[in-house]
Structures are given as C-alpha cells and as structure tokens.
Amino acid sequence: MVTPTLALLHTSPVHVPVFEALRDQDHPGLALRHLVHADLLARARAEGPDAVADGIQELLERAVAEGASAVLCTCSTIGAVAEDRAAAVGVPVVRVDRPMAAAAVAAGRAVAVVATLESTLGPTRALVEEEAARAGRPVDVTTVLVDGAWERFEAGDADGHVRLIAEAVDALDGVDSVVLAQASMADAADRVTLPVPVVASPRLGLSAAVERCGVGVKS
Structure with missing residues (x-):
C-alpha cells in the first residue's frame, strides 16, 4: 500500500x-x-x-x-x-485559509480580517465572502492591516510581531469573529483577550x- x-x-x-x-x-x-x-x-x-x-x-x-x-x-x-x-x-x-474562513462565518455576521501584509487583505476578504455565500449566511467584513508587524516578523522579532497583532485584535469592537489572515500570525491567537472566536489557519x-x-x- x-x-x-x-x-x-x-x-x-x-x-x-x-x-x-x-x-x-x-x-x-x-x-x-x-x-x-x-x-x-x-x-x-x-x-x-x-x-x-x-x-x-x-x-x-x-x-x-x-x-x-x-x-x-x-x-x-x-x-x-x-x-x-x-x-x-x-x-x-x-x-x-479556507477552513478558517468557514469557521469565522459560522461564528456570526461581523467578521474582521486582520493581516500584516496588505496583499493578503483582498484575497482573504474575498474568501470570507465566498464562504458566506456558500453557507447562505450574510456577512459584513472589515479589514485591518497591522502596521509594523510584518517588519518585526522579517526581523525575527517573534514576540514583537505577536504583540502588535494581539493589540490590534483587542482594539476591535462590534465583531463576531476575527480571522488571522496569515499562517505566520497563528501564535497571536493565544495572546488575544477579545471575547470572540479568533481563528488561525495552520x-x-x-x-x-x-x-x-x-x-x-x-x-
């Protein structure tokens, strides 16, 4: 076999x-x-x-x-x-990121897509909207670019990278779920205190x- x-x-x-x-x-x-x-x-x-x-x-x-x-x-x-x-x-x-998008849509209508690269925002937003349409659920997607976090990631500053992402997520209001748009952002989910599902992709x-x-x- x-x-x-x-x-x-x-x-x-x-x-x-x-x-x-x-x-x-x-x-x-x-x-x-x-x-x-x-x-x-x-x-x-x-x-x-x-x-x-x-x-x-x-x-x-x-x-x-x-x-x-x-x-x-x-x-x-x-x-x-x-x-x-x-x-x-x-x-x-x-x-x-497709299963992550589906999980975020299942959690509620207001989905925040958080990314450290601007090039990721458009594709991830489109994916969330696609998964919402597939599930027959309404969705309102907002996008957040975490300034400076990608530079920390490239410099090998893992703690600074995660801290900036967690701070950006915790500053959100009125959302039902949060998508951490890049696989490199996954560790930030453990640092977040926002009381809604924060989903990562890996x-x-x-x-x-x-x-x-x-x-x-x-x-």
Missing part, C-alpha cells in the same frame, strides 16, 4: 517547523514534503498574485510528479491562484488537506 504524501507550498521557511509539529500532534505518520519559495510572495506583492500563476503550476506539477497526493498552499496571498490550478495538476490543492488547514489526501484525520 502506498503511503499518501502531502506537499506543502510555503513562501517562508518559518512555516516548516510549525506544520511539522502540527503533523506530529494531530496526524502522526503522515509524510510531508515542504516546498519553500519566498520569491513567489515577493513577486505577488509587487505584481499581483496572477503574476506567479505559471510558476505555481510548475511547482504543483513537480510535486505531483514526485508523488504528492494533495498540496496545501500555506500562503494566503497566493492561495486562490494555487487552488485554481487543482484541475490542471490532477490532485486536490487546498488553500490553508491546524484547520492541515486537517482539511489531510482529509483530501485520503488518510483520515485523527480524532
């Missing part, structure tokens, strides 16, 4: 240990293959996500040729582009990809 392999397309190497740890906790024994391409995010930020579509498809095709049963894209900026290539490459391509996204990979999910 062939063991399914899940490929993960990252735009930062910091995501590798995060998803390795989640695999060990929730899906032990699952084979992961990490594809790290920071250049995709840099170009998508400069020229728009569609500018990297051909490069993404080449990477997906290579992952499938090397045995991937499914691919999880962990970058919210390029997630929609990657997801759209699933039919062309012949395996499920899961964007890490664990939910990995579980969804595992289901599509055909290996089941540990309860």
Whole structure:
C-alpha cells in the first residue's frame, strides 16, 4: 500500500517547523514534503498574485510528479491562484485559509480580517465572502492591516510581531469573529483577550488537506 504524501507550498521557511509539529500532534505518520519559495510572495506583492500563476503550476506539477497526493498552499496571498490550478495538476490543492474562513462565518455576521501584509487583505476578504455565500449566511467584513508587524516578523522579532497583532485584535469592537489572515500570525491567537472566536489557519488547514489526501484525520 502506498503511503499518501502531502506537499506543502510555503513562501517562508518559518512555516516548516510549525506544520511539522502540527503533523506530529494531530496526524502522526503522515509524510510531508515542504516546498519553500519566498520569491513567489515577493513577486505577488509587487505584481499581483496572477503574476506567479505559471510558476505555481510548475511547482504543483513537480510535486505531483514526485508523488504528492494533495498540496496545501500555506500562503494566503497566493492561495486562490494555487487552488485554481487543482484541475490542471490532477490532485486536490487546498488553500490553508479556507477552513478558517468557514469557521469565522459560522461564528456570526461581523467578521474582521486582520493581516500584516496588505496583499493578503483582498484575497482573504474575498474568501470570507465566498464562504458566506456558500453557507447562505450574510456577512459584513472589515479589514485591518497591522502596521509594523510584518517588519518585526522579517526581523525575527517573534514576540514583537505577536504583540502588535494581539493589540490590534483587542482594539476591535462590534465583531463576531476575527480571522488571522496569515499562517505566520497563528501564535497571536493565544495572546488575544477579545471575547470572540479568533481563528488561525495552520491546524484547520492541515486537517482539511489531510482529509483530501485520503488518510483520515485523527480524532
């Protein structure tokens, strides 16, 4: 019996240990293959996500040729582009933030999308609205860009990065749920005191990809 392999397309190497740890906790024994391409995010930020579509498809095709049963894209900026290539490459391509968006919509009408990169706001807002339409639920989406947090992340200041995000979330008012739009923001959920669901993508996204990979999910 062939063991399914899940490929993960990252735009930062910091995501590798995060998803390795989640695999060990929730899906032990699952084979992961990490594809790290920071250049995709840099170009998508400069020229728009569609500018990297051909490069993404080449990477997906290579992952499938090397045995991937499914691919999880962990970058919210390029997630929609990657997801759209699933039919062309012949395996499920899961964007890490889709399950998170669905969870946020289920929590109530007023959803705040919080990001540290401006390029993430548009795609994530569109995703939340798409999931609301799929669920037949009304939704009001607001977006928040956390100034200075991405610079802290790039500088390796994890605590400062998380602190700025948590402060921005705790300053929100009148929301039913909060979406932490990027996988890199997940640790801030533990620092927030706002009494509404604050959802992050890594664990939910990995579980969804595992289901599509055909290996089941540990309860």
